[in-house]
Amino acid sequence: MYFRLGLSFAAVICATVAVSEEVKPTEVLFVDGAVEASLSGQPGDPSSGADIMNKGAGNCIACHQVSALAHLPFQGEIGPPLDGVADRWSEAELRGIVTNAKIMFEDSMMPSFYKTEGFIRLGDEYTGKAHGGGEVQPLLTAQQIEDVVAYLVTLKE
Amino acid sequence: MKIGAWTAVAMLGLTSVTLAQDGNTLSIDGETIVTEAVAPAHLENLDTIYSGWRFRTSETQALQIDDFDNPAMIFVDQALDLFEAVDGSEGKSCSSCHTDGPEEFAGLHASMPKVVDGKLVVMEDLINSHRQDVMGAEPWKWSGADMQAMVALIGLQSRGTPMDVTIDGDAAPFWEKGKELYYTRFGQLEMSCANCHEDNYGTMIRADHLSQGQINGFPTYRLKQAKLISRHNRFRGCIRDTRAETFAEGSDEFRALELYVASRSNGLHVETPAVRQ
Structure with a gap:
């Protein structure tokens, strides 16, 4: 009985630690545009990252071409192709670019995927109406950012 | 090709x-x-x-x-009918005043929007102000079918004219x-x-x-x-x-x-x- 209580106590502590390790969008530490540590405190899942490349608020291939995802039609041409992107950038740099590309590239058109303030006429998603005033959710969660980064570091030539 | x-x-x-x-x-x-x-x-x-x-x-x-x-021409045809249709308290249609028909507006679209009496005016404003002030009719909804058909009919009169x-x-x-x-x-x-x-x-x-x-x-x-x-x-x-x-x-x-x-x-x-x- 003591043993089981102890276990569940440990589980509670672990959960608390995991939550507190998530870096809030307003507290991300950039060094020359790069972000060293995992935003979620957890490793990313590259297969989830590959999914996010093609869906929801990620939709990276709307603007970037990825040969490894050639089965997905209508890849965009706005940003640079991502083939070999892990040869050109470190994991920390990739995390920084996905989190907020404008830190490294001031005038980048790329949306800032882990940012919650400083917007002009922030809307309520795609309704065209004003944001309701509650907590602003970033385009991607900390874990989704990590998943995308985990996928991007696989793109070597 | x-x-x-x-x-x-x-x-x-x-x-x-x-x-x-x-x-x-x-x-x-x-x-x-x-x-x-x-x-x-x-x-x-x-x-x-x-x-x-x-x-x-x-x-x-x-x-x-x-x-x-051009599928838009169906709406232009409807606007031609609207141009002749009496509406509002004054018993007038567009053609009551614009007796030469929509052709009178050749070139207008190419110069719009423009400032009139200190206000910036677009085509929808012109149409609705004439409907209200001259015809005594209800204004049309901005993106409504009647309004945009009429904007298209008037715009067509300037087709081939340079925007200026x-x-x-x-x-x-x-x-x-x-x-x-x-x-x-x-x-x-x-x-x-x-x-x-x-x-x-x-x-x-x-x-x-x-x-x-x-x-x-x-x-x-x-x-x-x-x-x-x-x-x-x-x-x-x-x-x-x-x-x-x-x-x-x-x-x-x-x-x-x-x-x-x-x-x-x-x-x-x-x-x-x-x-x-």
């Missing part, structure tokens, strides 16, 4: 915005429409302006070449406001009109081939919506898609933006009513 080749090049990722547009020329019932022109002097970042027609597939382009194929919007004098403060809006990065995606339509025209964003966002063909028949689309409705859609709170159709912000965007088309021929995807 050249547009097909051009698209194939685009798919290979070898595009550049400086790459020549397709060699097609737009001719409607024997009348040549200028779809490419030297950019007006006020445009700092573009050398050449292109009609949105140049960025569309050959199938969509073909619908605009012949008025019998005044930007100085009384218009200057409105134009400056519109320019500021054009370059403002709105919403959670933080995108301005310029991000897509000035910096990246000619490239693909997902399945969309980005144009310069010229409005010389508005109202346009938009195939995906199967009706005439007003300029302000299109502005609203783009700003909404940046995850922003949009401005209202008929707002002063959109009037100013319309003036600025129309001035970016100065030199292109009016194509109203155009057909787009």
Whole structure:
């Protein structure tokens, strides 16, 4: 009985630690545009990252071409192709670019995927109406950012 | 055919915005429409302006070449009936005063928006003020079918005329406001009109081939919506898609933006009513 209580106590502590390790969008530490540590405190899942490349608020291939995802039609041409992107950038740099590309590239058109303030006429998603005033959710969660980064570091030539 | 080749090049990722547009020329019932022109002097970042027609597939382009194929013409025909229809407390129709018919408005569209008595006025304003003040009729809804059909009918009278919007004098403060809006990065995606339509025209964003966002063909028949689309409705859609709170159709912000965007088309021929995807 003591043993089981102890276990569940440990589980509670672990959960608390995991939550507190998530870096809030307003507290991300950039060094020359790069972000060293995992935003979620957890490793990313590259297969989830590959999914996010093609869906929801990620939709990276709307603007970037990825040969490894050639089965997905209508890849965009706005940003640079991502083939070999892990040869050109470190994991920390990739995390920084996905989190907020404008830190490294001031005038980048790329949306800032882990940012919650400083917007002009922030809307309520795609309704065209004003944001309701509650907590602003970033385009991607900390874990989704990590998943995308985990996928991007696989793109070597 | 050249547009097909051009698209194939685009798919290979070898595009550049400086790459020549397709060699097609737009001719409607024997009348040549200028779809490419030297950019007006006020445009700092573009050398050449292109009609949105140049960025569309050959199938969509073909619908605009012949008025019998142009689905917008059904609405223009309806507007001809509306022009003759008595409405309101004064027992008048448009034609009660405009006895020469819509042809009286040749050239008007090419100069709109314009400042009248200190106010920036777009075509919808002119139509509704005449309906209310002269006919004693209810104003039409901005993007309603009647309104946009009438805007298209009046615009058609200027088809083939170069866009020539005044930007100085009384218009200057409105134009400056519109320019500021054009370059403002709105919403959670933080995108301005310029991000897509000035910096990246000619490239693909997902399945969309980005144009310069010229409005010389508005109202346009938009195939995906199967009706005439007003300029302000299109502005609203783009700003909404940046995850922003949009401005209202008929707002002063959109009037100013319309003036600025129309001035970016100065030199292109009016194509109203155009057909787009």
